[in-house]
Amino acid sequence: MNIEVVAVGTELLLGQIVDTNSSWIGEQLAAAGLNSYFQTKVGDNPARIREVLELALSRSDAVICCGGLGPTQDDLTRDVIAEVMGVELVTDDALVAKIANMFSSRGRRMPENNLRQAQVPKGARAMDIQPGTAPGLICPIDVTDGDGTKTSKVIYAVPGVPYEMKKMVEGVIIEDLIARSGEVAVIRSRVLRTWGMSESGLAEILADRIVELDNIGNPTLAFLASGVEGLKVRITAKAADDAAAQEILDAEEAQLLPIIGEWVFGRDEQNMEAVVIAKCAELGFTLAVAESVTGGYLSGRLCAVPGASAVFKGAVVAYDPAVKHNILGVPEGPVVSEETAVAMAQGVREALGADIGIATTGVAGPEELEGNPVGTVCLAVAAADGAIATTVQMPGDRERIRQFSTIAVLNMFRKTLL
């Protein structure tokens, strides 16, 4: 089964937004064992959108069309799909009620324009999952080819807002495509999340196994550097059913863990924050954070973990050095030092009444500080009975420095918990 992706939006052609949606969708299709041979970007022009959709339908079995479902006059995807299907747009009363309710629950009046979003090509239906005002659409269509054969195909229309698009692709489209494909094979992946070894380092350590897997062909291995989410090692298996796929994944994980286990901190959706929060909850520890170089980012990551409130007390962002002294009781001295990091961790632990304090201080750039180059970061973890600290040199820009500092200090803490 071949699936084609069409991204709609003049801003994509003008390079004002990079089309990451198509790439992400391509990744999901590949993971599900679905082929995808073409991806096209087209502007907000009805004739050209139609041309692209008709071409895509002629050469692929299904089309995922991304963008152009907003409430304004330049959102044309609904109208063009109705044209391609040769049907009228009809107002879906259930959608009107749903959208009106989104506004009224926020105490706002629904603008007249949003009624456009409740219009659906006749014969199409809205997806159940709808995170925003734009409904996703499933539009079945019979395509007649050169020799008169009719084939049932489908256009999925999803909003261009990445969050909304992802929910619909994950929750509705992939499943629908697999059902349509009629194949009984399933593709399942498992991610081993690692920290502390580079991508090329892991590839080198696993070189023999990679060659073996290339010969066997199933499962496959892939490496994905993912910033604060860690360096992911993804195992993908194809099998007749879920149980058989899980068996292959289990066997491969058992092969890999003796080789790379010391860097593995989590599986699948478990990020470093989630692992640390869960371990603290299990041990009954509470946690407080003092941040300078990470500026609130570390705290924000911890708060995003469901159930964080049982463990995480809060944070002090000491951007001005005076805050380090006044709130955290850090003695005068250099900003970027392990002593300061430890004093911050101890200070926030006491100030917020937590069992454990963790701290980051360093040089986010653009200029060096106290003779330390950009990317120098001191990390500390403190408890009532002592503290540990380390200095690391991070690569790259401000954003990567704060991501790497965050995962590195949490990993340091995690190791002390084991």
Added chain:
Amino acid sequence: MNIEVVAVGTELLLGQIVDTNSSWIGEQLAAAGLNSYFQTKVGDNPARIREVLELALSRSDAVICCGGLGPTQDDLTRDVIAEVMGVELVTDDALVAKIANMFSSRGRRMPENNLRQAQVPKGARAMDIQPGTAPGLICPIDVTDGDGTKTSKVIYAVPGVPYEMKKMVEGVIIEDLIARSGEVAVIRSRVLRTWGMSESGLAEILADRIVELDNIGNPTLAFLASGVEGLKVRITAKAADDAAAQEILDAEEAQLLPIIGEWVFGRDEQNMEAVVIAKCAELGFTLAVAESVTGGYLSGRLCAVPGASAVFKGAVVAYDPAVKHNILGVPEGPVVSEETAVAMAQGVREALGADIGIATTGVAGPEELEGNPVGTVCLAVAAADGAIATTVQMPGDRERIRQFSTIAVLNMFRKTLL
């Protein structure tokens, strides 16, 4: 003149690499006043590359084809272009010497494979600018349309390596295209960033002007919902030169501001944090933040503004209610209330020694809190002489709640500064 971009590479379809090349090329074409209506990604498959190139030549005047010029067997762009042109590949001896020299100057032997890179479709020529071993190619081609008319078109082939591609587009292709087009037009955009009115609401208020602009055709308007970056209104103008384009943008901005000015907070790259930090710096105010529902995110955004350190003292993330009481001096009472938000803002202002305190508290979910539904957020701004607060109902998930809370509280503060 219409230029189409084709990106070649299976890794682009699989989402292993995001195709930023096409976006960047689109931006350069727009800046040079050249139209671009389609961008296509295709894998390393000769039949499909040919299909895409032939379609592009049929509907556009020029094609920029990116990738597939490397030395290995899966680099097929040269071969397919020769097929499309209906010519042979010939070895260019000057290129052989040039590539061999690149290796020998680094003390390396040239692998046999690299000779492939010295092959050029007969009638095409290599670009003078060649940063790597892959030469860029200019391939003129006469395209015959349905009624037998012949038109001179061109395919430019450039490597997929961004650095090499950019040098060739900037140094060779744009100039060549402008010479071919015989036009001197430029395209310029201006973004008005807004907050406080929905996309459909703005479109409704601007409906008359949108209809007028649709008739005039230049400039054009577009709306872009961008989370914490605000809701962007983009004006795009086409003109003979930069000065004339800026004049059109100025005139349109002057038309729009009386209608939507009350929601405009910045222009182009100015986000809300940058506007607030700049205004505080101008007035000599320092700033501290108390966060509960935003969990450090607001602080992280402020820290990311260059020059923030002159204004921003730091933050207290009071995730545990006890931290609100102990560090910020917030009296006992409900967590989600305007009184609590004001007490947090006053508390952090005093604790961190800042002129202004701003605070967020609310329900990030997944469950309701104190009878308030998910998305209920109280925001406050406090100074020595008083405070203001408001309660808003945010849509969506945890991530959007914290983004919208952040921009909303900063906007509330910004308005008090005016």
